[in-house]
Each structure stands twice: as structure tokens, then as C-alpha cells.
Amino acid sequence: MLTFTLRRLLLAIPTLLVISLVIFLLVDLAPGSPMSEIPLTVPPETRQKMIEALGADQPVFVRYFLWLRQFFWVEPAYVIDHWFGTSWAEGEQRILSWQSRSPVFTIIGQRLPQTMIVIGTAYLVGILIALPIGIYSAYRQYSLFDQGGTLFAMIGFSVPTFFSGTLFIIIFAVWLGWFPTKYDTTLNVTDWDSFLKQIRQMALPVMTLGLANAATISRYMRSSMLDNMTQDYVRTARAKGMTERIVVLKHVLRNSLIPVVTVIALGIPSIFGGAIITENLFGVNGIGAALIGAIHASDLPMVQTLAFIFAVLIVLFNLIADILYGFLDPRIRYD
Amino acid sequence: MKMRAALLGAVAVMGLAPAAFAERGTDGEVKLTFPQAVSIMNPYLTGGTKDIYASSMVLEPLVGLDPQGVMVPKLVTEIPTKENGGISEDMTSITWKLIPDLKWSDGTPVTADDAVFTWQYCTHPEGGCSQATKFEGIASVEAVDPQTIKVTFNGPKANPYTAFVSALSPVLQKKQFEACLGAAAPTCTDANNMPIGTGPFKVTGFTVNDTVSMAMNENYRDPAKPAFASAVIKGGGDAEGSARAVMETGEFDYAWNTQIPPDTQASMLAAGKGQFVVAFGTLVERIEMNMTDPSAELPEGERATAKHPHPILSDIKVRTALSMAIDRSVLVEVGYGAGGKPTCNVIPAPDDWASDNTACLTQDMEGAKKLLDEAGWTDSDGDGIRDKDGKKLHLLYQSTVNPIRQDFQALVKDWWTELGVEVELKAIDPGVFFGGDPGSPDTFQKFYADVEMYANNSDSPDPEVYLGQYQCKNAPSPETQWQGENINRFCNPDYDKLYAELGGVTDVAKRQEIAKKLNDMVTKDSMVVVPLVHRGTLSAHSNSLGGVQINAWDSEMWNVADWFRVK
Numbered sequence: 001m002l003t004f005t006l007r008r009l010l011l012a013i014p015t016l017l018v019i020s021l022v023i024f025l026l027v028d029l030a031p032g033s034p035m036s037e038i039p040l041t042v043p044p045e046t047r048q049k050m051i052e053a054l055g056a057d058q059p060v061f062v063r064y065f066l067w068l069r070q071f072f073w074v075e076p077a078y079v080i081d082h083w084f085g086t087s088w089a090e091g092e093q094r095i096l097s098w099q100s101r102s103p104v105f106t107i108i109g110q111r112l113p114q115t116m117i118v119i120g121t122a123y124l125v126g127i128l129i130a131l132p133i134g135i136y137s138a139y140r141q142y143s144l145f146d147q148g149g150t151l152f153a154m155i156g157f158s159v160p161t162f163f164s165g166t167l168f169i170i171i172f173a174v175w176l177g178w179f180p181t182k183y184d185t186t187l188n189v190t191d192w193d194s195f196l197k198q199i200r201q202m203a204l205p206v207m208t209l210g211l212a213n214a215a216t217i218s219r220y221m222r223s224s225m226l227d228n229m230t231q232d233y234v235r236t237a238r239a240k241g242m243t244e245r246i247v248v249l250k251h252v253l254r255n256s257l258i259p260v261v262t263v264i265a266l267g268i269p270s271i272f273g274g275a276i277i278t279e280n281l282f283g284v285n286g287i288g289a290a291l292i293g294a295i296h297a298s299d300l301p302m303v304q305t306l307a308f309i310f311a312v313l314i315v316l317f318n319l320i321a322d323i324l325y326g327f328l329d330p331r332i333r334y335d
Numbered sequence: 336m337k338m339r340a341a342l343l344g345a346v347a348v349m350g351l352a353p354a355a356f357a358e359r360g361t362d363g364e365v366k367l368t369f370p371q372a373v374s375i376m377n378p379y380l381t382g383g384t385k386d387i388y389a390s391s392m393v394l395e396p397l398v399g400l401d402p403q404g405v406m407v408p409k410l411v412t413e414i415p416t417k418e419n420g421g422i423s424e425d426m427t428s429i430t431w432k433l434i435p436d437l438k439w440s441d442g443t444p445v446t447a448d449d450a451v452f453t454w455q456y457c458t459h460p461e462g463g464c465s466q467a468t469k470f471e472g473i474a475s476v477e478a479v480d481p482q483t484i485k486v487t488f489n490g491p492k493a494n495p496y497t498a499f500v501s502a503l504s505p506v507l508q509k510k511q512f513e514a515c516l517g518a519a520a521p522t523c524t525d526a527n528n529m530p531i532g533t534g535p536f537k538v539t540g541f542t543v544n545d546t547v548s549m550a551m552n553e554n555y556r557d558p559a560k561p562a563f564a565s566a567v568i569k570g571g572g573d574a575e576g577s578a579r580a581v582m583e584t585g586e587f588d589y590a591w592n593t594q595i596p597p598d599t600q601a602s603m604l605a606a607g608k609g610q611f612v613v614a615f616g617t618l619v620e621r622i623e624m625n626m627t628d629p630s631a632e633l634p635e636g637e638r639a640t641a642k643h644p645h646p647i648l649s650d651i652k653v654r655t656a657l658s659m660a661i662d663r664s665v666l667v668e669v670g671y672g673a674g675g676k677p678t679c680n681v682i683p684a685p686d687d688w689a690s691d692n693t694a695c696l697t698q699d700m701e702g703a704k705k706l707l708d709e710a711g712w713t714d715s716d717g718d719g720i721r722d723k724d725g726k727k728l729h730l731l732y733q734s735t736v737n738p739i740r741q742d743f744q745a746l747v748k749d750w751w752t753e754l755g756v757e758v759e760l761k762a763i764d765p766g767v768f769f770g771g772d773p774g775s776p777d778t779f780q781k782f783y784a785d786v787e788m789y790a791n792n793s794d795s796p797d798p799e800v801y802l803g804q805y806q807c808k809n810a811p812s813p814e815t816q817w818q819g820e821n822i823n824r825f826c827n828p829d830y831d832k833l834y835a836e837l838g839g840v841t842d843v844a845k846r847q848e849i850a851k852k853l854n855d856m857v858t859k860d861s862m863v864v865v866p867l868v869h870r871g872t873l874s875a876h877s878n879s880l881g882g883v884q885i886n887a888w889d890s891e892m893w894n895v896a897d898w899f900r901v902k
Contacts (some may be wrong), residue, residue, distance in 0.1 A: 038382030053463020
């Protein structure tokens with residue numbers, strides 16, 4: 001298992017380098033300019049000067065190698081300096097966003113907590129709703145509950161979040177006035193009141209995303225359960241006189257969870273990636289909102305860094321899913 | 336500018352406001368929301384309106400502009416004029432006097448050195464200052480004494496009120512930005528995000544592209560202001576969401592730039608929690624006619640250049656007919672509601688500068704058809720499309736992706752089709768269209784289409800710089816890497832001559848007269864620019880927020896010190 005993990009990790013290095021180059025070229029070749037949001041009243045010469053000041057007029061490979069150096073040397077050195085008080089990154093240029101001129105990692109640091117809390121909670125809520133629905137739907141296949149679950153999943157699948165989000169805003173914020181529509185990122189949870197406030201402002205985005213997440217996972221859970229329900233070992237278990245509870249929740253569920261866990265693990269990078277539409281809609285200042293804002297403003301360093309971090313996370317969580325598989329299913333061994 | 340009126344206006348504004356409240360910091364928090372989040376608080380490193388407006392609550396210029404476009408002193412005792420000796424007889428220098436005992440929010444005194452530094456900061460060749468034009472033509476800025484700033488120009492300057500005027504060009508604190516000159520400018524993250532200013536508020540927290548938190552400035556020059564103890568600007572989402580947060584849920588007090596369809600405006604108003612306010616600057620949605628041939632058959636490098644005049648649109652009769660077929664009031668009704676007015680001018684405001692050109696306001700389909708007949712475009716084969724010498728009257732009409740613009744395109748296409756013109760529509764991503772990338776065929780400068788639609792405006796009430804766009808030399812071409820503001824490649828030596836004359840005229844009435852003539856030359860006389868809608872900026876504020884005076888010439892938050900809570 002260890003050799004397998006090491007081999008996979010080493011293989012990941014060239015993969016990620018190629019990914020970084022491809023992302024860089026794609027983002028660079030994409031049409032648009034960092035000056036496109038500047039009003040037309042700013043004359044061309046001034047625009048040119050602004051582009052030069054950003055370094056955006058350098059040849060693409062110069063910028064790519066500069067970025068590689070900044071990403072793999074300057075930024076880690078900066079973190080080490082920060083922790084141990086060394087001065088390795090002294091005088092080095094960090095990766096700066098073109099749009100805000102702030103260090104990209106500072107922005108990510110500001111935004112990651114919001115994304116993790118909101119999107120993470122939504123994911124968790126999604127899983128907690130999805131598993132029981134999936135299990136019971138499979139156990140009582142074609143029952144009224146199963147039909148209801150299918151309907152729920154269909155809605156979650158097919159209604160895009162920009163629609164369901166707006167619908168929730170109109171129902172819960174405009175008509176009922178229960179929840180705020182804009183997420184207040186300056187809120188500090190210090191006491192019971194501020195905690196309640198935090199829960200209230202998280203309610204709408206979590207509901208919107210939780211619905212979509214639950215829909216996907218509940219379908220996986222249901223079909224995996226159905227596959228196992230008809231297996232011989234289930235009949236054996238029943239024949240041995242085990243209660244339905246033990247048959248379903250112990251024998252069937254544990255075996256059915258294997259593929260579902262993979263799906264859940266593979267979905268975790270998307271928590272870090274944030275949710276572009278939902279974050280934007282509710283004003284959650286997460287990673288997804290940062291990404292879409294940066295794409296609109298052709299903020300290449302920001303888009304490049306975020307996209308690359310997503311790539312790293314996806315490669316990493318694929319590996320974790322594979323390893324988890326080995327733990328859950330004793331038949332699978334990689335050595 | 337009429338100085339007497341300016342000063343009277345200023346006195347009136349100052350006299351009115353304080354009556355409503357008495358003490359600083361008694362009205363709690365004012366909450367603003369912007370559909371685009373604030374990226375940076377230093378207006379010299381950004382061109383984004385969102386950033387400039389947000390920073391205007393903290394950083395201040397020497398003088399601001401009021402809703403009529405008239406100057407109001409902010410950090411100076413009076414507005415320098417020839418009469419009071421503030422402007423030299425030969426118009427080569429202007430001298431500003433700072434208010435005595437003026438303090439930055441950190442308690443240190445504001446001196447003339449800060450203004451000198453600001454000039455050095457923005458004119459540094461490596462700084463990439465977005466407001467460099469404000470400092471153009473300035474030979475030096477000196478501190479005569481700690482209270483006196485003398486700006487000397489390279490020659491006589493007809494409009495000396497550019498540097499340190501309006502939110503586009505505020506004064507920075509030398510102490511804070513000293514280490515941020517030139518190439519170091521972008522690396523000063525703390526200074527750029529939390530600048531120290533003289534405004535009614537100071538920044539207490541800044542999260543990039545999300546929230547700006549502010550507290551009242553204890554050192555603000557008026558001890559009774561601001562009424563609010565703190566302010567917060569939350570950014571992100573879209574125009575409709577921002578409007579809703581003010582008009583329907585009441586979470587916010589003020590929403591900037593709530594450009595939403597007229598029917599949505601009406602339904603939000605019905606909730607009774609707030610109101611929309613609109614300010615008309617010079618923003619005009621227009622159709623620009625391409626005077627050069629954009630045909631793909633021409634070799635690259637000659638396509639859409641002055642070498643090949645446009646085969647159809649070079650004829651003024653065709654251009655006039657196309658303009659006559661448009662019903663501008665329908666466009667306003669569909670797209671903007673209260674936020675727009677039909678117009679025939681490139682310079683629609685201020686009133687003193689706008690030509691009385693109204694001929695295009697009534698649609699004249701029959702007249703347009705007649706003009707096309709006269710121009711030789713007739714439907715000879717009976718397919719409903721006019722032709723001439725075997726060539727169909729076919730136009731490619733491009734614009735950016737934007738729901739209102741697509742509505743406009745569809746409406747105009749209907750009218751032009753009725754005329755017998757075959758219209759092909761194209762919508763381009765705004766990032767590409769306005770991006771100016773010389774490698775892309777879809778930029779508005781390259782103009783590989785027959786007509787295109789977008790909006791543009793002058794950033795000051797005096798439109799000299801803005802009118803300079805239509806000079807022959809500003810036409811984008813391969814030689815200029817497709818940069819340049821004369822999008823139409825309009826070229827009229829008389830225009831250039833009159834424009835050169837404008838630069839030397841200092842008498843305001845005479846300047847207005849020339850500006851009107853120049854406006855007419857590109858619009859009604861030549862129909863090269865076909866103005867459609869004079870667009871206002873539409874914002875929303877809650878009924879509990881008082882003192883709002885929306886302003887198109889300066890920041891909308893220009894008088895935020897006077898805002899108060901209606902009780």
C-alpha cells in the first residue's frame with residue numbers, strides 16, 4: 001500500500017506540471033484583457049502603461065516560469081518565514097492579483113473559511129439527507145416513499161441553483177422575511193445571538209446547495225443498495241434468521257457504501273472549489289465567487305493559481321478515494 | 336464654469352444639509368451594497384467605478400462636483416479663479432489654498448506636500464496610474480508653503496480644473512504612500528486597501544472583492560458629521576439582488592448601480608421600502624457607423640482601415656435613413672424606464688453644453704424609405720431587401736452580451752428590416768469587446784462589422800477630452816495596434832480644426848458653443864454617431880436613509896457626510 005501511494009504521488013508531479021502549463025496557456029489564450037473593466041474614458045496610452053505595470057505585456061513563457069517560481073518557491077518560503085521568522089522570501093515578489101493588487105494567497109486565505117463552512121455544511125447536510133433517502137428508497141423500492149425520493153432527486157438534479165436560489169430568496173427572504181439574502185462576512189460568532197445570526201445567514205445557501213448535493217448522492221446510494229439487496233449473501237443472512245434491521249443496516253449497507261464513499265470523496269475537492277453560482281447569488285465571499293470574479297476581469301494570476309490548486313486537490317482526492325477503497329473492501333489490494 | 340453660480344451653489348448645498356441632524360456618529364451604521372465588489376481602495380490603481388466610489392468615502396479631492404456638475408470646495412478654502420487671483424492671468428498656473436488645521440484620519444496635518452506627492456505618485460512612469468490624464472499638461476506641482484499648492488502647466492490651460500478635482504483624483508497621504516512610488520505601487524497592499532484619508536469615514540476592515548468596513552473619522556473637518564458611526568459596503572451578486580436587498584428585504588440602505596428592467600423596477604417600488612434615484616451624466620448608448628469597409632475579403636491590415644471606405648455607409652443618406660427608422664422612445668421604454676431618456680446628442684449634458692438637437696426623436700419610416708430610394712438602394716428583385724448594382728443592403732450589427740442590448744438589437748433589426756435592410760446580429764462577450772486585445776477580431780476598436788452599439792461618456796462636465804476622440808489621428812488601425820478612440824474612423828479636417836481651437840479658448844460660453852458645434856458635426860450633420868438613449872445611473876436607497884443627492888459628475892457618495900437616518 002505504501003509503495004503504491006508513493007508511486008502515485010511521484011507520478012502526480014509530472015501530471016500536475018503538465019496540467020499547470022495547459023491551464024496557463026488556456027487562460028492566457030482565452031480572449032479578454034485585464035483592462036476590459038476599465039471605463040472607456042481611460043485613454044489607450046494609460047491602459048498600455050497599466051498593463052506594463054502589471055507585467056502583463058511579458059511573453060507568455062516568461063510569465064509562466066515566473067509563476068512557477070512564485071508558486072513553488074516564493075509562496076512556500078513566505079509561509080516558512082511566517083512560521084519560523086526566517087527571511088527566505090525577503091524582497092521576493094509574491095503572486096499578485098491583477099484586479100486587486102493583493103497577494104493571491106492572502107485572498108484565498110480570506111475566502112477559504114467561508115467556502116469551507118458554507119459549502120462544507122451544505123455537503124454534510126446533503127449527505128445526511130441523501131443516505132437515509134437512498135437506503136429506504138431501495139429497501140422499499142417502488143413504494144410511495146421511493147417515488148417521492150425520486151421526485152426529490154429529479155428536482156435537485158434538474159433545477160439549476162441560480163433558479164432554486166432565487167426561488168428560496170423570494171419565498172424565505174422577501175415573502176416570509178426569515179433569512180437575509182446577503183451573507184455578512186464580517187460577522188464574528190462570539191455568543192449565542194451571533195451564532196443564531198450565522199445559522200440564519202447560512203440557511204439559504206446551504207439549502208440551495210444541499211438540495212443539489214443530496215439529489216446526486218441519494219441516487220448513488222439507492223442504486224448501490226439495490227445491487228446488493230438481491231445478492232446471495234443477503235438471502236443467506238435472512239435465512240439465518242437475522243432481523244431486517246441487521247440485514248439492511250449491517251450487511252447490505254456496509255457493502256453498498258463502498259462506491260458511495262468514493263463518490264463522496266471525489267466530491268470533496270468541490271468543497272474547496274466553492275460554488276460559483278450560489279456563492280455569487282448570496283454574497284458568500286468564497287473561492288467560487290473569487291474565481292468567477294477573476295475570470296470576468298481576466299485576472300490571470302488569480303485564475304491560474306485557483307485552477308491549479310483545484311487540480312492538485314482533485315489529483316489528491318482521487319488518490320485518497322483509491323486508498324479508502326482498499327480499506328473498505330478487503331478484496332482490493334494494490335501491492 | 337460660471338464661478339459665481341458655482342460658489343452660490345456650494346453655499347446652498349452646505350447651508351441646507353446640516354439642518355437635518357446635529358451630532359456626529361449618532362445614527363448607527365449605514366449599509367451599502369454594490370453589485371460589483373470592491374477590489375482596491377486606491378483610485379489611482381484602478382479604473383473601476385466601484386473602487387473609485389468606495390474610496391471616495393475615505394479619500395477626498397481638493398474640490399468635488401455637485402449634482403449639477405458645479406465645483407464645491409472640499410479641502411480648500413475657495414475655488415481659484417482669475418478674479419480671485421487663484422489662476423494666473425496667462426492661465427499657466429493655478430494656486431490652491433488648503434483649509435487651515437486640516438487633519439488626516441490618523442491625526443497628522445494635511446499639507447501641500449501631500450498634494451505634491453500625489454502628483455509624483457500618479458505621474459511616475461512605472462506606476463501605471465489609471466488617472467494619468469488628470470495630471471496631463473502639468474509641468475510641476477509645488478508646495479509654496481504648507482497651506483498653498485501651486486500647479487504650473489506647460490502652457491496656457493483652458494480647463495485647469497483637472498488634477499485634484501472629483502473622486503477620480505483625490506489627495507493621498509505622503510507618509511503612507513512614500514514607499515509605494517512607481518513599480519512598488521501594487522506591492523503596497525495595506526496602503527492600497529486601507530488608505531488614510533480626510534473623508535468622513537476611515538477604513539477599519541477590507542476583504543478583497545467582498546466587504547469594506549468603515550468607521551467615522553474622528554478628525555473629520557466638520558465636528559457634526561458624519562451622522563453615521565460606521566459604514567459597510569458589501570459587494571457581489573447582481574444588480575437585481577442588490578436592488579432587492581434595499582427595496583424588498585430592507586437589509587441595506589443604499590444600492591449603487593441597480594440597472595434592472597422597468598417592470599422589475601415597478602414591482603420593487605410597490606414593496607414600499609425604498610426608492611430609485613437616477614442621475615444623468617453624459618453616458619449615451621449609441622450606434623456607431625463604420626466609415627471603413629470591414630469586409631473579410633480585404634487583406635488583413637487593410638480591412639476596416641481608411642484605405643477602403645465603407646461601400647454602403649459612406650453615403651450620408653443611408654446613415655440618415657437608418658437613424659430616422661429608429662423610435663428612440665420605444666427603446667427607452669423597453670430598456671431603461673426611468674433610467675433613460677431618448678437623445679440625439681453625444682454630449683447630452685450638462686444643459687449648458689448640450690446642443691438643442693432633437694430632430695431624431697420622432698421616427699420617420701416613410702422619410703427613411705424615400706432617402707434610401709434617392710440613394711439608389713431599391714428592391715429591384717422583389718425579395719424585400721434593397722439592392723444597388725447587384726449588391727444587397729446587408730448590415731452586420733454587433734454589440735456586447737447584455738439583455739438590454741439584445742432587446743435593442745432585435746427592435747432596431749425590426750425597424751431596419753421594414754426599411755428593406757437585411758440585418759445580421761452579433762453579440763460579443765463584453766470582456767472581449769472592450770478588452771482591446773489587438774489579436775482578437777471582436778474588439779470594438781477593430782470594428783469588423785458595419786454598425787456596433789455600446790455606451791460611452793465623458794468623465795468630466797467639460798467634454799474637451801471626450802470630443803478629442805473623433806479626431807482623424809485617433810482612428811484605430813494596424814499601425815496603432817488597433818488602439819484609438821475614433822471608432823468610426825470619422826475624419827473631417829474641419830472637425831479637427833475646430834477641436835484645436837477649443838483647446839485655446841478659455842471663455843466658458845465660447846467653449847460651450849464650440850462643443851455644441853463639434854457635437855453636431857458627428858451627430859446630426861454627418862450621422863456617423865447615432866445616439867439612442869441618454870442613460871442615467873440608477874441607484875436605490877431605503878426610505879430610512881436621508882440626505883442622498885445622487886450625482887453623475889462625481890462619486891455617488893460625494894456627500895456621504897450629510898447622509899442621515901430618517902427617524
